[in-house]
Amino acid sequence: MAVEIRRVGVVGLGTMGAGIAQLCVQAGLETVGREVTTELTQRGRSTxxxxxxxxxxxxxLTDDEKEAMLARLTLTTDVSDLRDCDLVIEAIVEELDAKRDLFAELDRTVRVEAILATNTSALSVTEIAAATDRPERVVGMHFFNPAPVLALxxxxxTARTDDAVFEAAFAFAERLGKRPIACNDTPGFVVNRILIPxxxxxxxxxxxxGVTPQAVDDAMRYGTNWPIGPCALIDLIGVDVHVHASxxxxxxxxxxxxxxxxxxVRMLQAGTLGRKTGQGFFSY
Ligand SMILES: NC(=O)c1ccc[n+]([C@@H]2O[C@H](COP(=O)([O-])OP(=O)(O)OC[C@H]3O[C@@H](n4cnc5c(N)ncnc54)[C@H](O)[C@@H]3O)[C@@H](O)[C@H]2O)c1
Structure with missing residues (x-):
């Protein structure tokens, strides 16, 4: 079944979802953003x-271009407003049960030809897809943070994804100006499988x-030309997010x-999570 993507849904307008919705409106697509409360939809729009x-x-970009982009964004708390979307990208909390519940709901609501994509970092796309009656129309689309900036x-x-669906998702990522790579549903896909360990x-x-975090960061920056040190990178990702993915x-x-x-793990327990709390390996 050929897939033409004109209208996109983004579920969850947090860190990742807001960035993904931004990419969609920038690419000229009608975009419906869904959050759990009206306040959170407004927060997503403000971001x-x-x-x-x-x-x-x-x-x-010009002011007029910006206004035209924002005008393409519709906000809702109601999943049924996603029914006419050709592609829905899920970016909610990284919990399998929550994602499976949402995919089952999307499957009941969104037109049968639509593609359902998950932005999961570390969960099994196969298990998420299995919550639907259309596993052949489910893919992973794993964006990187910040989504509007990082190209990958x-x-x-999955073993059940239809070739045309996979190709449509790949072409869609290119249409957003991204550099997609083809992955299989293996733990951590490619980047996290390498980066986390x-x-x-x-x-x-x-x-x-027996060295300092600063010494480790300097080692990797000045010895191997990393653009950011590993400890500063964990502070940016969030200790909680990294530990969860690990x-x-x-x-x-x-x-x-x-x-x-x-x-x-100690940093997680102490609540020193990095930039978001003002204290991680470094102070912000
Ligand atoms: N933050 C990252 O660096 C990063 C990078 C790549 C992928 N991811 C993945 O993206 C997903 C989202 O991560 P995030 O960092 O944006 O999280 P986040 O906590 O910033 O945002 C999640 C949002 O989803 C909303 N939400 C929860 N359940 C919902 C539902 N049923 N319907 C609509 N909205 C719902 C929450 O209100 C919240 O605003 C996760 O699967 C995560 O693993 C995160």
């Missing part, structure tokens, strides 16, 4: 407005080698490097 306004200030999208197919190693070195990968792969290092 998008804020970043588009920065684009105006920097001369990347991992487009994930690597960041965990960097944290373990702090204790094994635990997921550890459960799936059972390699000790995947398990969150004790130092990170």
């Amino acid at each position: 998008i407005d804020h970043y588009l306004s920065r684009g105006v200030e920097k001369g990347r 999208v991992e487009v994930v197919r 690597l960041l965990n190693d960097c944290v373990r070195v702090i204790d094994e080698a 635990e997921g990968l550890w459960e799936a792969v059972r390699e000790p490097r995947m398990a969150p290092p004790p130092r990170l």
